[in-house]
Amino acid sequence: MKTTERKSAAYISYFFILLFCYAAFSKCYDFEDFQVQIAQSPLLSAYAGFVSYAVIVAELLIVILLFVPRTRMAGLYASLAIMVAFTGYIYLILNYSDFIPCSCGGILEKMDWTEHLIFNIACVIIAGAGILLIGGAVSLRRRMMMILLSVIVSSGTVTLLFLRSEYIIKRQNNFTRRFLLHPVLEDQSVKLDNEQYYFAGSDHSHIYLGNKHYPQTLVTLGHNLAGIKKLKMAPSDFNHTFRNLQVQVKGPYYYLYDGTVPVIYRGKLGNAAPKTISYRDAYFTQLIVLDSIRFALRTQSKADKMFTIARLDLTRRPKVELYPGILEKQMDGVFDSDGKLTSSAHSDTLVYAYTYRNTFLIMNNQLELKRKLHTIDTTTVAKIQTGSQSNGTHKLIAPPLKVNQNISANRNLAFIQSDLMGKHESVNAWKKAKVIDIYRTDKQEYIGSFYIYNQGKNKLTDFIVTDHYLFAIVGDQLVRYTYRKPITKYFKPGEAENLSKE
Structure with a gap:
């Protein structure tokens, strides 16, 4: 050479x-x-x-x-x-x-x-x-x-x-998250008067807030976070002993309810005097409005005291129909079946995400179970310990392993706030933010994850997803995030419909 x-x-x-x-x-x-x-x-x-x-x-x-x-x-x-x-x-x-x-x-x-x-x-x-x-x-x-x-x-x-x-x-996730590159960007925020708000619903131009401390208050504001209006709801027959009064909006009505009474009021948006439409028809712990006369409930069966999905139809006799085969018992049928029931905007889909296991259920408005899907963690069996009391009730006797904290759904995507850290994730990042995992609801597929960062010492307490924005309540801040790829393609009606047929 x-x-x-x-x-x-x-x-x-x-x-x-x-x-x-x-x-x-x-x-x-x-x-x-x-x-x-x-x-x-x-x-x-x-x-x-x-x-x-x-x-x-x-x-x-x-x-x-x-x-x-x-x-x-x-x-x-x-x-x-x-x-x-x-x-x-x-x-x-x-x-x-x-x-x-x-x-x-x-x-x-x-x-x-x-x-x-x-x-x-x-x-x-x-x-x-x-x-x-x-x-x-x-x-x-x-x-x-x-x-x-x-x-x-x-x-x-x-x-x-x-x-x-x-x-x-x-398909076979070993709990390694995939963080998307800036899928949402914070672009606007507004300061609320206290930290007790939660999302009561949304439509094409407005979002609606309820308040835990002032349950008769309904707040309306535009997607641009402007034009805040407060409505003080005052039903005529309001002499019940309320324990968990909440509000939910599905236009053109709002619904004020408490499943411990049980009672449901319905009022036209803007009208402060809702009317009683259901009283003592069914006790419930969660309610989702299907339409003006039909509701999906999570209740407890009288026969075995287990959590059960039910439908309340005010035009039928009997008004309540139980669907005991949807929620699956692993231990006690109560804590192990705990979770959050929500509806998916722009579709006829209901989603139930278990709190203590890696499963979420997809149902239609007829409460037919369509799919049982899984989150990416490996907690297939709820890790809880319960004990019996002298009065026959059960309670948790040790801190449970919480898997899914919260959920919001839109079209064929479910956004699930997780409480579990995946492999190789930064401990420092978890101290500064909450993580949201995105899944398809029309088939088993994990899309990716992203962080919702704290506002100072305040952490995420609730969120809701729409076609154009993700809104989050972080302490006393209402924050708007705009979507970027790969989220936006799922919320375009034509593409979303094609994807749901895959």
């Missing part, structure tokens, strides 16, 4: 030695952050624990191979292979991912993804040139074949990792 070629090959080796040394030590220096970033990768999230170590080890081994003259050719082939893998990774991220994480180290974090792709392609060319320059006794044709084989094997491996990781994340 000529002296010039020998020097060029040496310079190429030194370049990769510096590159991989710098990259490996940068990752080691901030290993926790590197591992978290790997966990967010759509290609590698299912293998984050192994890959985070393997990449560093591989880079250091390549450095050793390149440093020793007798193994320099093997080091250049390894450099070529790993740079092809990195290049394929970025190509898939840019073209087949709705979100773009970062798993680089050091100076490469200063590059955008297009610049990073160009840099990697240049490194592939440099590694190939080094192999051709060193050559030795191996023929040029053989070296070209080896280069081609390295490219095929590396790119094929990355593609298989991508496909397999997609399958694990969406």
Whole structure:
């Protein structure tokens, strides 16, 4: 080999030695952050624990191979292979991912993804040139074949990792969250007069708030968080002993109710005097308005005291019909079946998310169970301990493991606030925010996750999703978030209808 070629090959080796040394030590220096970033990768999230170590080890081994003259050719082939893998990774991220994480180290974090792709392609060319320059006794044709084989094997491996990781994340999740790239952006907020508000409903132009401390108050404001109006609801027959008075809006009416009485009032929006439409028809713990005369309830069966889904129809006799087969008993049929019932806007779907297990149920307005879907955590059986009291009631005797904190649904997506931390997630981030996981309701599929950050010391207490915005109550702040991809496509009527038929 000529002296010039020998020097060029040496310079190429030194370049990769510096590159991989710098990259490996940068990752080691901030290993926790590197591992978290790997966990967010759509290609590698299912293998984050192994890959985070393997990449560093591989880079250091390549450095050793390149440093020793007798193994320099093997080091250049390894450099070529790993740079092809990195290049394929970025190509898939840019073209087949709705979100773009970062798993680089050091100076490469200063590059955008297009610049990073160009840099990697240049490194592939440099590694190939080094192999051709060193050559030795191996023929040029053989070296070209080896280069081609390295490219095929590396790119094929990355593609298989991508496909397999997609399958694990969406079908066989091992509880590795995938955080989407800015799926919602905070763009507006308004200060409320106290911290006790909750969402009572929404329509195409307004959102409605109830208040735990002032249950007869209904607040209306526009999607632009302007034009706040308060309505003091005053039913004529209001002489009951209320324990849990709540309000819910489904235009053009609002409904004031307490399942412990039990009573339901209905009033026209803007009218402060609702009328009693149901009294002592059914005791209930949760209510969802289906229409002006029909309601989905969560109640307790008289026969076995277990939580049961029921329907109240004011035009039928009997008015109440129980659906005991929907909620599944695991231990006591009460705490293990606890959860939140909600309706999906712009569809005839009802969703029930269990609090203490990784399951949510999809029903239609006729209360027919259509699907039993799962969240990404692995808590299939509620982890609770209950004890019997002398009066025959049960109570929790140890802190339970809470899985799902809250839920809101729109079209064919369910947004579930989770209480469980996944693998490789930042403890610091969990102290500053609450996490929302997004799922399809028309089939088993996890879309991704994002954070709703605290406002000072105040944390998320309630949220609601509409076609254009996510609204959140964080302490005494009402915050509006606008959607970005990959959420917006699910809320376009045409696309959402096509997706629901998949």
